[in-house]
Amino acid sequence: MNKKKEKGQLIVLSGPSGVGKSTVIAELLSQRDNIYFSVSYTTRQPRVGEQDGVNYCFVSREEFEGMIARNELLEYAEYVNNYYGTSLKAIQERLDAGIDVLLDIEVQGAAKVKARCPEAIFIFIIPPSFEELSRRLHRRNTDSEDVIAGRLEKAKVEFREIPHYDYLVINDKVADAVGEIEAILTAAECRVENRKGILAQFA
């Protein structure tokens, strides 16, 4: 019997700066097959060490506006005169091929995705406590006190959006968080509406 996935799942991951999302995503991608991490498009200049197609797909303002005009973006936003967005085409091709697609986007972008793809899986990652989030941001040692204070304030605003998500995963230990996300993806595969092909064999 064919247990192969009938269609990929779109997974939206959000969480505050400092929660350890990148580590969780890297671990998840290393453990799971058939999952594609969607790289965002941006018009901003690459920073030192950033690679095109890895950190972002770097495009010109003209190219980005062409994508907007052709309705090729699942969601996009403009920050500080630069565009950031998610290509619909790259995602759709993978989903149709039975590959899961993971998006790492902010709460506003997630809301836009939800409006267009309500069947996507929305996961919010939280730290074990607010104090621990503060400790992690300090430990990174990359931001000034002002910037950290700003990130913590922003986190509080983001937490208010959690009720719009399907799942809440606590990143206390990375392995546990990854395990919970894996369970969420496996459970989604088992949903009756995702196994219509199997079901048809018994009709």
Added chain:
Amino acid sequence: MNKKKEKGQLIVLSGPSGVGKSTVIAELLSQRDNIYFSVSYTTRQPRVGEQDGVNYCFVSREEFEGMIARNELLEYAEYVNNYYGTSLKAIQERLDAGIDVLLDIEVQGAAKVKARCPEAIFIFIIPPSFEELSRRLHRRNTDSEDVIAGRLEKAKVEFREIPHYDYLVINDKVADAVGEIEAILTAAECRVENRKGILAQFA
């Protein structure tokens, strides 16, 4: 931080005779803590080897009708002059204590549970194929050809109810089926509505 479950989940498992449900359930119970298998009440006589409180809770017709009158049953049905039912009290106490409760019931009973507890998790277990179901029923060597034919016909009728379930689990290998059910239960624990206590710490 307290990751302890806030409330137990009610899990309804259905599947045709011969699919291997009892084996899957036994394996699941041996692997997972904090899960209680709800034993049904019946007015029929115990068969040789059946233990009260293990296979069924055996009660008199008078006792059973008292439970009906006091609205103490989540669902019940009468077959061949005997009552079969699920005690609401035994379930509710466990759910309130944060313990998951597993019910093994037929499609009609499941429909009654869904009407009263729409938030329960409804899982239907299917064999890898209809032919394999037939092979398993023959391999059990307990039923006549007529009885097996009847069970297979009944299975076809039950399969029509699958769209009313949340999840479809294929019992090809027991370990895989148990793994999928475990993922379904873990995912349910991660649902935002089941982590309100955690969420409240960030409000």
